[in-house]
Amino acid sequence: MRQTDVLIVGAGPTGLALGIDLARRGVDALVVERGATLAPGSRGKGLQPRTLEIYEDLGVLDAVLDAGGPYPVGMIWQDGEQAGEHRMFDPAEAGEEGSRFTGPWMLPQWRNQEILRARLTELGGAIVFGHELTEIEQDAEGVTARFASGGPVRARYAVAADGGRSAVRRALGIGMTGETVDPDPLLVADVRITGLERTWWHVFPPAGEGTGFLALCPLAGTEDFQLAAQFPDGTDLAPLLGPGGVREVIAARTHLAAEDVTEVRWSSSFRPRAALADRFREGRIFLAGDAAHVHSPAGGQGLNTSVQDAYNLGWKLGAVLGGRAPAALLDTYEEERRPNAAAMLGLSTAIHRGEARRGAKTRQLGLHYRASSLSEETRPAPGPIRAGDRMPDLTRNGTDWTVVQQEDGVFLVRPDGHVGWAGTTERDAREYRARVGFF
Structure with a gap:
């Protein structure tokens, strides 16, 4: 029986991004994929500014920028003649919300996956193809997965990144609540x-x-x-x-x-639909990406929300497995990601139905975790950046927490770039630091 720290089921962008994040943290993770190769097709082709920031941190931004390009303007045709332009996205200014990325970047999903796979390989990670999950069970110490071919895998934790028809989610009996966004296929x-x-x-x-x-x-x-x-x-x-x-x-x-x-x-x-898993966790098994939420393609939110799932979960698994944080830290994954996924589902559906524009919200730079139990705002008069917000223009401290001192306070910034604690002096954060594994 093969042993690993984290079993990741599914080698789409979600599973690959998580595999990269864990590999660079020294976590032994195994990505298994039921197909013989990476999935073909352009599928989700738009990368939003927040995803580009994440990709920069994961070490794939240059390859992504080299391989892709900006979105073209739409051209409406009538009776074989060009009838006028159509702007798909509301314009954004450089530096908006503290990001140098101003709009979506087009990259076919098959190419996106190739770039992520190359980075995973560079970091010593691997994908095992031809492994279709048939059974998954867990106990107090770990998870055991069995496949149609090949031997079983034993892991301390497992992550379902195997898409909207997730075999892991079905095996766990986790339902999805949703609706048909549009009956037209x-x-x-x-x-x-x-x-x-x-x-x-x-x-x-x-x-x-x-x-x-x-x-x-x-x-x-x-x-x-x-x-x-x-x-x-x-x-x-x-x-x-x-x-x-x-x-x-x-x-x-x-x-x-x-x-x-x-x-x-x-x-x-x-057929476009929207659905949200009833929960994102069952014991030692987590749902991420399309296994947890299925979007209409309108607005380009599905793949991007999925990568953010991976980015949220990766550092938390790394901290717990590395003995730097208590297992309770993992409780904040569902707490933080499920409400955000629900909000993005609503946005995707509204865009599909013509009720909302592709604008600032679709760029995902304003998503926050202010309501999370992991966010502590201790200043008597908070400034524009509060605990739970994404820290703009962050110079990262590798894969660890970062201390940022500004005129309006001191911020402990999580490895995923969101402010965990905000106060007036770093000394006041001792209790928080011990609770989250920031020593």
Whole structure:
């Protein structure tokens, strides 16, 4: 039986980001993936400013910036003619909310995963492919997982990062509460096309009754376009998932011919929905990413919220496993992340339904943990930055806590960049430091 400190089930962005965070803290973590390779497809292609800050700390920002690019402006088409521009995102100023990142950065999810995998490997971590989870159980000392092939794994803790249909969540009997955001299904695909400018995100409104919108977005850093095509409720998309079906859809709803689609590299379908796990923890097993919350793709919040889950949990597991903090620190993971995930689910749904814009909230720089039991504000007159807030422009102290002294107080900043304690002198933080493992 293989032994490890943390078993991470799922090698998507959530599991890989968590694996990186643990590896750089010296934690023995094993990432297992049921597929034979990393998942294909552009899928979640937008990285928000807060995620870029996290990626900088994880050591992958340069690779992400080199491989991706900014989002293009939308171009609306009518009857084969360009009818006008459409701005997908509200503009942001440089330095807004204390970040040098001003808007989403496009990076196809398959490339994102490759970059994260390379960083994990660089840090000595590994992924074991072809391991489909069949059983998971726990006792007072740890977790035992069994798979369809390969031997069992014994870990002190386990993290379900295995997506919206999480086998771990189902095995634990944790329910999800949610709703269908839109009954109309979507066909998505990565395609290569000749004769279509890569300057624009091309949007084709519904051509008539019984159709929906179609969009072709040039994927930064590649030769591909991401296709998204909406269909009426009840449409069987299975016959359209092959190359011929994808070409047929594009030819029917745009000025392009089927032969202009030179390659169909990946395709899938889904119905937009929003769902939140009833709890994010069962004993020594945690839920993260899509295993804990499923978003509409509108607004680009799903992948980004998932990476923040990993970033929140990583330092806490590292501190507990390293003997620097009591196990009670892990209780704050669900306390902090579930309310934030619920808020982002609501935002994604509102954007999908046209009730909200892609603006400051989607950039995720303002998310905070003020209500957390881990946040202590002891100043009689708090300033604009309070306990629980993200500390802007933070010069990090490696993977540890950081002391920041400013005109309006002293801040103990957590390894994930949020203020844990705020007061007037560092001496007053002794009790807090002992409780959270900041010595």
